[in-house]
Amino acid sequence: xxxxxxxxxxxxxxxxxxxxxFAYMTLIERRxxxxxxxxxxxxxLGPFGLLQPIADAIKSVFKEDIVxxxxxxxxxxxxxxxxxxxxxxxxxxxxxxxxxSLFGFDxxxxxxxxxxxxxxxxxxxxxxxxxxxxxxxxxxxxxxxSLRSSAQIISYELxxxxxxxxxxxxxxxxxxxxxxxxxxxxxxxxxxPPLAVAFGAFVISAIAEVNRTPFDLPEAEQEIVAGYxxxxxxxxxxxxxxxxxxxxxxxxxxxxxxxxxxxxxPTVLEPWIPGISDWPIVWLVAKMALFMFLFIWxxxxxxxxxxxxxxxxxWVYLFEVALAAALVTGAVIAFxx
Amino acid sequence: MYEGLLMMFLAAGFxxxxxxxxxxxxxxxxxxxxxxxxxxxxxxASGTARERFPVHFYLVAVLFIIFDIETxxxxxxxxxxxxxxxxxxAQAIIFVGILAVGYVYILRRGVLxx
Numbered sequence: 001x002x003x004x005x006x007x008x009x010x011x012x013x014x015x016x017x018x019x020x021x022f023a024y025m026t027l028i029e030r031r032x033x034x035x036x037x038x039x040x041x042x043x044x045l046g047p048f049g050l051l052q053p054i055a056d057a058i059k060s061v062f063k064e065d066i067v068x069x070x071x072x073x074x075x076x077x078x079x080x081x082x083x084x085x086x087x088x089x090x091x092x093x094x095x096x097x098x099x100x101s102l103f104g105f106d107x108x109x110x111x112x113x114x115x116x117x118x119x120x121x122x123x124x125x126x127x128x129x130x131x132x133x134x135x136x137x138x139x140x141x142x143x144x145x146s147l148r149s150s151a152q153i154i155s156y157e158l159x160x161x162x163x164x165x166x167x168x169x170x171x172x173x174x175x176x177x178x179x180x181x182x183x184x185x186x187x188x189x190x191x192x193p194p195l196a197v198a199f200g201a202f203v204i205s206a207i208a209e210v211n212r213t214p215f216d217l218p219e220a221e222q223e224i225v226a227g228y229x230x231x232x233x234x235x236x237x238x239x240x241x242x243x244x245x246x247x248x249x250x251x252x253x254x255x256x257x258x259x260x261x262x263x264x265x266p267t268v269l270e271p272w273i274p275g276i277s278d279w280p281i282v283w284l285v286a287k288m289a290l291f292m293f294l295f296i297w298x299x300x301x302x303x304x305x306x307x308x309x310x311x312x313x314x315w316v317y318l319f320e321v322a323l324a325a326a327l328v329t330g331a332v333i334a335f336x337x
Numbered sequence: 338m339y340e341g342l343l344m345m346f347l348a349a350g351f352x353x354x355x356x357x358x359x360x361x362x363x364x365x366x367x368x369x370x371x372x373x374x375x376x377x378x379x380x381x382a383s384g385t386a387r388e389r390f391p392v393h394f395y396l397v398a399v400l401f402i403i404f405d406i407e408t409x410x411x412x413x414x415x416x417x418x419x420x421x422x423x424x425x426x427a428q429a430i431i432f433v434g435i436l437a438v439g440y441v442y443i444l445r446r447g448v449l450x451x
Contacts, residue, residue, distance in 0.1 A: 004340060004341075004344060007340075007341045007344045007345075008344040008347065008348060011341075011344045011345045011347070011348035011349070012348045012351075014345075014348070015348050015349055015352045016352075019352065060360070061359055061360055061363050061364070062363050062364060062365075063360075063364055064364045064365050064366065064367060064368070064372075065360050065361050065364040065366075066368060066372060066373065067373070068373055068374070068375055069370070069373040069374065070374075070375050070382075070385060070386075077357060080353070080357070081350070081353040081354060081357060084349070084352065084353040084356070085346065085349045085350045085352075085353045086349075087349075088345075088348075088349035088352060088353075089342075089345050089346050089349040092341075092342070092345035092349075109341055109342075109344070109345045110338065110339075110341035110342050110345060111338070112338065112339075112342075117412065118342075137375070137386070138375065138385055138386050138387065139375035139376060139377070139382070139386050140375075140377065140382075140386045140388075141376065141377075142386070143386045143388075143390070144390070147390060147394045150394075150398075151393075151394050151397045151398070154397070154398065154401040154405075155397060155401065157401070157405065158401070158404050158405060158408060161405065161408035161409075161411075161412075162408055162411070165408075165411055165412075165415045168412065168415040168416055168418075169415045169418045169419075172416060172417070172418065172419050173416060174412070174416060225376065225378070230376050231375065231376060234360055234364055235356050235357060235359070235360025235361075235364075236357065236360070238356070238360075239353060239356055239357070308449070308450070311397070311449050312449050315400075315444075315449050316444070316449070319404070323433065326411070326415075327429065327430070327433065330418065330422070330425070330426045330429060331426060333418060333419070333422050333426075334422035334423045334425075334426040335423070335426075
């Protein structure tokens with residue numbers, strides 16, 4: 001285990017990297033969406049528009065910092081801070097490689113025996129940022145938007161919680177590193193179908209949890225303007241955006257860690273480059289990139305759900321399918337193996 | 338082990354607080370009553386937003402608590418599932434069965450019908 005000072009520096013470095021990744025994710029997203037819609041996207045600032053995120057950051061810092069006069073000042077300022085703090089902190093428990101592989105340091109901030117619960121719990125505290133932000137604005141669109149978003153997020157948390165049960169039953173631990181070390185080929189083929197269903201349910205719930213299309217009801221501008229973000233501007237608005245993208249990255253990393261072997265690389269390459277499957281960070285980032293691309297691709301492809309469809313989908317289909325996957329996994333372990 | 342978590346939260350909280358602080362310092366201060374008014378599609382706001390809202394949201398929150406506790410009870414059961422699979426599976430089925438009655442009831446009552 002690393003000394004405490006090193007842990008703090010690693011935590012700061014992780015936050016900085018995540019924020020840098022957020023800045024460039026916005027560029028990648030806008031460029032990709034542009035390409036998918038037969039247009040260019042931002043390409044004026046620097047080669048391929050690479051300076052665009054920096055210009056955006058400078059702009060949001062120098063914008064006027066408005067606190068709506070009817071708002072509850074303290075909660076209004078606190079809410080975006082809650083969102084970003086818990087979004088960043090959740091990533092700390094996700095392992096980036098084998099112990100001591102990052103220049104002699106461990107490529108994670110904390111290695112918890114309850115890592116899985118920690119990530120689930122801390123990401124779901126983000127809903128307080130959304131709800132308090134909408135309430136503190138003391139304006140009607142934000143209030144309705146935040147109610148909708150919180151109801152959506154807590155509903156899809158059930159699917160999220162139930163679909164990881166299969167993984168826990170097979171792994172017998174909540175430690176994320178132990179789950180990564182579990183090799184899918186050593187799991188009985190009988191368990192693959194329920195695991196595949198659980199994986200699908202988990203990915204769908206995760207997309208709903210991070211408020212992405214087709215579940216981006218909080219941003220249904222035809223109905224509720226910008227939802228809980230309506231009264232937010234300048235850096236506070238940027239903090240909410242950061243939180244959303246950091247949550248996307250955490251969700252991608254979490255899906256990869258639970259279902260796709262996390263930081264482990266393919267052993268097929270071992271004969272050519274010995275030790276390549278144990279390189280830290282690289283493989284996790286590669287797997288995360290797949291899901292980030294999926295999120296953007298879905299945004300360009302799918303229309304938004306209606307609110308009642310969204311709630312029924314979460315409570316009826318996703319909940320039942322995830323529960324069934326968990327029970328089938330249990331039945332297979334209990335009676336077939 | 339858990340002091341690492343404290344470090345993580347310190348770093349994350351520092352980033353958030355620093356961003357808010359920098360934004361408050363650097364931005365211009367030219368607020369007028371109009372820019373500070375609540376947004377209501379351009380017309381003057383009628384009343385505050387401290388109003389009643391549909392009871393559905395409240396019901397969803399209560400249901401969430403019930404079924405999230407169900408999930409929370411499943412976690413320790415799933416971790417130790419290998420110890421006595423058949424016994425624990427029977428228990429899980431009974432537990433789900435009890436909750437399923439309530440689940441069917443709320444669906445029939447139309448809690449999720451908006």
